[in-house]
Amino acid sequence: MINCLIVDDAPVARDILGEYCKLLPRLYLTGSCADAFEAREKIQKMPVDLIFLDINMPILTGIELIKTLKNPPQVIFTTAYKEFATDAFDLGACDYLVKPFSLERFIIAIDRAVERIAPRDMLVESKPEVYQNNHLLIRSDGIINKVNFDQVLFLEASRNYTKVVTIQELFLSILSLSSIEKLLPNEIFSRVHRSFIVNRSKITSLQGNRIFTGKSEIPVSNNYKRFLFEDLGINAK
Known part of the structure; x- marks a missing residue:
C-alpha cells in the first residue's frame, strides 16, 4: 500500500485527484491539503510515500515546499504550468503532469512512482536494490552488482535515476536517492544535500559548503550542514 497526500x-x-486515487487499490489517500504549510504538518506527523503536488500555491510554492523537507517523499507534480518541469525533475520528481491530464496519464505516473517507492519488503521481493550486511545489490543495465559500502564514495540524484559512485566505477540505479537512502546505514553515510549522500569515511576535506572526496567536489546545503557536523563529531560553533 502506498500512502498518498494531495497538495x-x-x-x-x-x-479529481481523490477520485483517481480511489480507482487504484494500491493507493491509500492519507489526506488532502490546500497549502504547503498544512502539507508540511501532515508529512511530519504521518508516513507519506507519495505527494501529488501543485506548484503555484500562495506563500510557499510546491517546489519550495520540497526544498524545505529533509527527506521528502516521492513527488508527482500536478500543475497547469509547463515551464517548471526542469526544476521539478532536478528535485528528483517521479513525474510531471500538466493539467488537465487524463486517467491514463495518471496511471502511467503512478507506475513510475511504484518503481521508485521501495519499502524494504518490496525491495526484497523484486530485488532491484537490496541491503545485505555490508553491501548493496544494485541492478544496473540488467546486471545485479554487489557494491560494498566501503567502496562507495557518494551517491547523486540524477533526474529519474541515482548515480552510485565508487572508488573504481559508477553505477546508475533506477531507484531514487531517497529510496536508496533508506537502505544505507546511518553510521557510515550522511545526506549533505537534496541531491547527494556521502560516505563519511571517504571525505578528505571540508571547505565552507563543499566536501571533497576522491577527485570529486560535493556541495553541502545549509539544511544538512549541522547534521553532517554532528555525524563527524565536529563542533560547528
Whole structure:
C-alpha cells in the first residue's frame, strides 16, 4: 500500500485527484491539503510515500515546499504550468503532469512512482536494490552488482535515476536517492544535500559548503550542514 497526500489550492483539482486515487487499490489517500504549510504538518506527523503536488500555491510554492523537507517523499507534480518541469525533475520528481491530464496519464505516473517507492519488503521481493550486511545489490543495465559500502564514495540524484559512485566505477540505479537512502546505514553515510549522500569515511576535506572526496567536489546545503557536523563529531560553533 502506498500512502498518498494531495497538495493543491484548487478544490476541483483535489477532488479529481481523490477520485483517481480511489480507482487504484494500491493507493491509500492519507489526506488532502490546500497549502504547503498544512502539507508540511501532515508529512511530519504521518508516513507519506507519495505527494501529488501543485506548484503555484500562495506563500510557499510546491517546489519550495520540497526544498524545505529533509527527506521528502516521492513527488508527482500536478500543475497547469509547463515551464517548471526542469526544476521539478532536478528535485528528483517521479513525474510531471500538466493539467488537465487524463486517467491514463495518471496511471502511467503512478507506475513510475511504484518503481521508485521501495519499502524494504518490496525491495526484497523484486530485488532491484537490496541491503545485505555490508553491501548493496544494485541492478544496473540488467546486471545485479554487489557494491560494498566501503567502496562507495557518494551517491547523486540524477533526474529519474541515482548515480552510485565508487572508488573504481559508477553505477546508475533506477531507484531514487531517497529510496536508496533508506537502505544505507546511518553510521557510515550522511545526506549533505537534496541531491547527494556521502560516505563519511571517504571525505578528505571540508571547505565552507563543499566536501571533497576522491577527485570529486560535493556541495553541502545549509539544511544538512549541522547534521553532517554532528555525524563527524565536529563542533560547528
